[in-house]
Structure formats: C-alpha cells, structure tokens
Amino acid sequence: MEALVQRLLQGERRALARLLTYVENEVEGVEAALAALFPHTGKAWVIGITGAPGTGKSSLVNALAKAFREREKTIAIIAVDPTSPFTGGAILGDRIRMRDLSGDDGVFIRSMATRGSLGGLARATRDAIRVMDAAGFDIILVETVGAGQSEVDIVRTAHTTLVVEAPGLGDDVQAIKAGILEIADVLVVNKADRPGALNTVKSLNAMLRMGHPASRTQLVAHHGRLLEVEALTSNTHEAMWIPPIVQTVAIEGKGIDKLLDAIHKHREHLQQDNLFAALERTHIEVELYERLREALLANLLRNISQDAIQTLIQRIQTRELDPQGAVQELLQTQQMKA
Secondary structure, three states: OHHHHHHHHOOOHHHHHHHHHHHHHOOOOHHHHHHHHHHHOOOOEEEEEEEOOOOOHHHHHHHHHHHHHHOOOOEEEEEEEOOOOOOOOOOOOHHHHOHHHOOOOOEEEEEEEOOOOOOOOOOOHHHHHHHHHHOOOOEEEEEOOOOOOOOOHHHHOOOEEEEEEOOOOOOOOHHHOOOOHHHOOEEEEOOOOOOOHHHHHHHHHHHHHHOOOOOOEEEEEEOOEEEEEEOOOOOHHHHOOOOOEEEOEHHHOEOHHHHHHHHHHHHHHHOOOOHHHHHHHHHHHHHHHHHHHHHHHHHHHHOOOHHHHHHHHHHHHOOOOOHHHHHHHHHHHHHHHO
C-alpha cells in the first residue's frame, strides 16, 4: 500500500485506478493508504450533479468536463450508478455518454455502484473523492444516481451542488419539493430547447421567491445530521447565496459557459467571510458521526451471535417484545459482558 500511495502521488494513473478499486472493495490495509493520502487533500473543488432520472445529468457532466478542459483544468469524474436489488449488479453505463472525453490525459472517469447505499451516493464515494484529490485533479465532478427526493447525500460531500431539472417530466413542483431545492447551489434547467422550459424556470423562480431572505433557512450539522434552522447571524442577508437558475442544452454545449460562471461565483462566495471553512467543518462533522455509527454497529454485531438475533426476531414477531425493547436488551447484554 505504501508503494501504491507513492506511485499515486507521482501521478501514475494505474496506481490511482488500483487504489480506487481497493477503496470500493474495502481491501485490508486501505485505511492506512487513505490516512497517508489525507494530508495531500483539500485542494480540489468538488461539484455534485444531482436531479431526477432523464434530466440529462450525464450529458451535462460531459459538457462541463469539456468546458473545464478548455480552461486547462484537470478533471476527475465519479459516476454513481444504482445497484440492482435482485442481482447485485450495476450497468455502470454513464461512460457511454462520456466517450467524447476518452483519450484525454487530463480526464479520469470512474463508475461506482451504490451497493445498497441510500441517498444517491456509494458508501465509498467520499474516500474515492479524497484519492482523486490527492492525485492532483483540479475539479472533481460527482454524478449521483438520480434517485429523486432522497438524493441529498451529495450536499454532505460537494462544495457546489447542481440540481438539474428538465421540462416535460411531469409536475414542475414535484422535483423542487423539500429536500431538493434546499440543497441546490445552482439550479440547472437542462434540455431548455424543449417546450415547457420557461414554465419550469418560472416555477423555480416562484419557489425561490418564497424562500425570502428574512425567512430563509440554512442547513447545519447537528450530531451528524443535517438540519434546517433559521439563519442566526446578523449578516445573514450579505452571506446568503440565492441559487441562480441557468438554462442549458448540454448535448449542444449551450449555456455551459454561463453555468461555469455560476459555479465560479459560488466558489468565490464560499471563499469569502470564512464560509468555506464552515462548510468543510459541517462536512467533517456529518462524516465523523456517520463513520462512528457504522463502526459501533459493526463492533456490536461482531459480538452478537446470529442465534441471539433470530431469537429476538421471533420474540418480536410473536409480540412478546417490541423492537425498541429488543435493542435495549441487546445493549444491556453487551454492557454486562463488557
């Protein structure tokens, strides 16, 4: 692992691909490699692209990557695909839409399966982002699976989050319900050459007007969970970022320059008044609690036999015990053993 880390830091692509595979498969010793790489992270700008299926996220990622390359930025792309609940497999087909980028040494594309993770991201996505960051990429684009309103994990990972909409996909309000509009740093109406694009823009504008600065909420971390709270600072109005709405036709490259300008302005906004440090701290707090929960649960389950679990399930099914009572019984048993 140590040799692999050194090769990655020297810019070797094969080492990058190998280490990403180790991260996904949780190979023994990969934690030490991630720890060695961590001091080399924190330089890349992470852009999340989320939205409902069919909005053209992959085409938008392709267009963004080409535009960034024209500005001489190196690009890493993580395309997260859903895992089948029946076969456990994933198509990993987003690369088909990004074949224009093949052969460019300044672009690295990695497809990842969710492997059962909810919220639109694979569980290993954060670690994969850090590996790419340490490898020296300027921009990391993360395309989520397009799972709808549950797809909010990207806001815990990205610096700038693009929420992609498209006309003709049903009720305009459906895609901008709570949980989607709040996470957007930039709202993108893709396929803007289609009928109904102006109505989609109007609906988004109406929703943004409802979130007036005086009553607008912000997302903060509390015990590892993102919560909406009233903005408490006296300079809320100055520090607030109102998501711009950008119309694009990704397959034709239209509107991409305006989208890059919006991303750049959001980055400048975060880098003022120490807002970026606060965002990073929120990300770290959420991740720390998530990893702690996973580690504690894994440790607990290692010390509980399957027979004990099955016995509890049977007792719950016969209404002898309620689920919360079963949890308390398991915890008390483990405390007694300790």
